[in-house]
Amino acid sequence: MSGPSTHEDWSDAQEEIMQATYHALLDHGYAGLSISRIADELDKSKASIYYHYDSKDDLLLTFLRYAVDQFLSSIDTETGGDPYEDLEHVIEKVLPLRLDEDEDQIHSVVFGLRGQAVTDETFREQFTEIDDRLAETLRTVIQRGIDDGRFRDVDVDRVTEHVVATINGAMYGRVTTDRSATVPAVRVSLLSYLDAELRRE
Amino acid sequence: MSGPSTHEDWSDAQEEIMQATYHALLDHGYAGLSISRIADELDKSKASIYYHYDSKDDLLLTFLRYAVDQFLSSIDTETGGDPYEDLEHVIEKVLPLRLDEDEDQIHSVVFGLRGQAVTDETFREQFTEIDDRLAETLRTVIQRGIDDGRFRDVDVDRVTEHVVATINGAMYGRVTTDRSATVPAVRVSLLSYLDAELRRE
Numbered sequence: 001m002s003g004p005s006t007h008e009d010w011s012d013a014q015e016e017i018m019q020a021t022y023h024a025l026l027d028h029g030y031a032g033l034s035i036s037r038i039a040d041e042l043d044k045s046k047a048s049i050y051y052h053y054d055s056k057d058d059l060l061l062t063f064l065r066y067a068v069d070q071f072l073s074s075i076d077t078e079t080g081g082d083p084y085e086d087l088e089h090v091i092e093k094v095l096p097l098r099l100d101e102d103e104d105q106i107h108s109v110v111f112g113l114r115g116q117a118v119t120d121e122t123f124r125e126q127f128t129e130i131d132d133r134l135a136e137t138l139r140t141v142i143q144r145g146i147d148d149g150r151f152r153d154v155d156v157d158r159v160t161e162h163v164v165a166t167i168n169g170a171m172y173g174r175v176t177t178d179r180s181a182t183v184p185a186v187r188v189s190l191l192s193y194l195d196a197e198l199r200r201e
Numbered sequence: 202m203s204g205p206s207t208h209e210d211w212s213d214a215q216e217e218i219m220q221a222t223y224h225a226l227l228d229h230g231y232a233g234l235s236i237s238r239i240a241d242e243l244d245k246s247k248a249s250i251y252y253h254y255d256s257k258d259d260l261l262l263t264f265l266r267y268a269v270d271q272f273l274s275s276i277d278t279e280t281g282g283d284p285y286e287d288l289e290h291v292i293e294k295v296l297p298l299r300l301d302e303d304e305d306q307i308h309s310v311v312f313g314l315r316g317q318a319v320t321d322e323t324f325r326e327q328f329t330e331i332d333d334r335l336a337e338t339l340r341t342v343i344q345r346g347i348d349d350g351r352f353r354d355v356d357v358d359r360v361t362e363h364v365v366a367t368i369n370g371a372m373y374g375r376v377t378t379d380r381s382a383t384v385p386a387v388r389v390s391l392l393s394y395l396d397a398e399l400r401r402e
Contacts, residue, residue, distance in 0.1 A: 108319050115316015117377035118309050128378040161386035162367065162394070169370025176318035177329040185362035189398075193363070196397035197390075 007073045007133070010066060016042060017049060021063045026102055030109045035059070057113075061126040064110055068130045072137045083145030084199065090137060091190055094167055095183055099174075111175045134167070135160050142198065151198040159197055166190055208274045208334070211267060217243060218250060222264045227303055231310045236260070258314075262327040265311055269331045273338045284346030285400065291338060292391055295368055296384055300375075312376045335368070336361050343399065352399040360398055367391055 010018070020041035024033055035056060039046045053059040075093050079086035099107060117123035139160045145151035170186040173179055211219070221242035225234055236257060240247045254260040276294050280287035300308060318324035340361045346352035371387040374380055 112316055112319045114373075114377050115313055115319075118313045118316075124377060124379060128380055131374060131378050131380055157382065158386045158390050161383050162390035165370035165374060165383055165387050166363065166367040167370065168373060169366035169368065172315075172369060172373055173332060173366060176315050177325060177332050179329055179332055181358065182362050182366055185359045186366050189359050189363035192398065193394050197393065 007076070008065075008069050014052065014062075014066075017052060017059070018063055018066045021059060022067070025063075025109060026105055029105065030060075030112060033060070057123075060109070060113060061123065064113065065126055065129055065133075067106065068133055072133055076137055076140070079141055083141050083148065083150055084194070086141045087138070087194055088191060090141065091163075091167070091187060094134070095170055095187055097184060097187070107171065107175050111172060131164055131168070135164050138163050145198060150200070152200055154197055159194075162193070163190060166193075208277070209266075209270050215253065215263075215267075218253060218260070219264055219267045222260060223268070226264075226310060227306055230306065231261075231313060234261070258324075261310070261314060262324060265314065266327055266330055266334075268307065269334055273334055277338055277341070280342055284342050284349065284351055285395070287342045288339070288395055289392060291342065292364075292368070292388060295335070296371055296388055298385060298388070308372065308376050312373060332365055332369070336365050339364050346399060351401070353401055355398055360395075363394070364391060367394075 017038065020038045024037045024041050028037055033056065035046050035049050039049055053062065075090055078089060113123065114127055117127045139156055142151065142156050142159055146153055166186055170183050173182045218239065221239045225238045225242050229238055234257065236247050236250050240250055254263065276291055279290060314324065315328055318328045340357055343352065343357050343360055347354055367387055371384050374383045
């Protein structure tokens with residue numbers, strides 16, 4: 001949760017609250033998270049947090065967008081070489097074969113909250129932005145490959161949407177089922193898909 | 202919610218309760234669903250339902266497994282011809298371009314409940330069975346295509362897992378974001394993927 005600058009503009013005050021939320025979430029989980037505990041992490045008053053966010057859910061949704069943005073911004077800085085290897089790199093980062101304890105905690109919070117997007121428009125807007133952000137990272141690499149002449153001139157949006165759906169389905173399957181074969185299989189099959197779709201003969 | 206026999210064995214009493222749950226869910230939604238209302242649909246006592254199910258969630262999870270099993274069993278009876286066309290048919294059925302009002306209601310319930318599988322082992326077991334059931338439908342068609350010599354001798358599980366993940370990601374994206382391009386894009390890209398992976402030159 002530190003390193004390269006993110007894609008969106010986050011103020012210093014926001015960044016501080018986001019970092020405190022991250023640590024409070026790892027220490028106490030979603031159920032145990034409260035504005036008080038985040039304030040304790042920050043050594044500030046609850047009012048200073050309520051100044052920026054209306055509720056715990058408002059703060060958490062912003063945190064999710066922040067975490068995804070920071071994670072993908074960090075990946076973006078690692079790409080720029082061979083576009084096929086860049087796509088491999090993005091997929092390895094987004095779909096690690098194993099989640100460590102912290103990642104597992106964060107994934108659980110993300111997918112637990114995402115269930116609420118089914119009925120809540122505010123949640124849906126945030127998850128729309130989150131998926132848009134992942135699509136942007138993928139689209140940028142694919143478009144560069146086409147511009148370089150290394151990839152075929154495919155429908156970039158179609159390929160991007162496929163990869164976003166497959167990644168989301170695999171991540172979602174990992175946290176909502178006991179089907180452990182999905183992520184390893186998808187890691188291989190996505191590269192096979194991208195190879196067939198994108199690479200010139 | 203009627204038609205061909207399902208893959209699992211469901212007793213007549215269970216089937217009756219499942220049909221009543223389906224109608225109660227369409228009439229009242231998840232929030233308004235109660236054992237009383239299901240009993241009303243059935244013209245039976247609440248006790249006769251509690252005899253089979255411990256709680257509303259227990260009943261709903263069984264209903265989801267029933268609905269998925271019945272839906273896929275019905276699709277299974279429609280396949281058996283050209284395996285590539287069969288896969289096209291499964292994908293069209295599972296990922297319709299538009300959901301009617303009833304389908305939208307059921308999808309919302311499925312994905313709303315699935316969020317609870319993140320933290321609840323009982324829910325996770327049910328969604329494991331649900332994804333296993335979809336995988337089985339796909340695997341059967343792919344394996345038949347290989348046995349017939351129409352498909353290449355691929356790793357069936359790998360291809361199946363890819364399709365399950367992509368379908369789930371697309372369905373999930375549809376109910377948790379406003380990104381309307383995903384399902385149409387995935388419908389095309391999945392067939393392109395299957396064509397490249399499976400079809401002999």
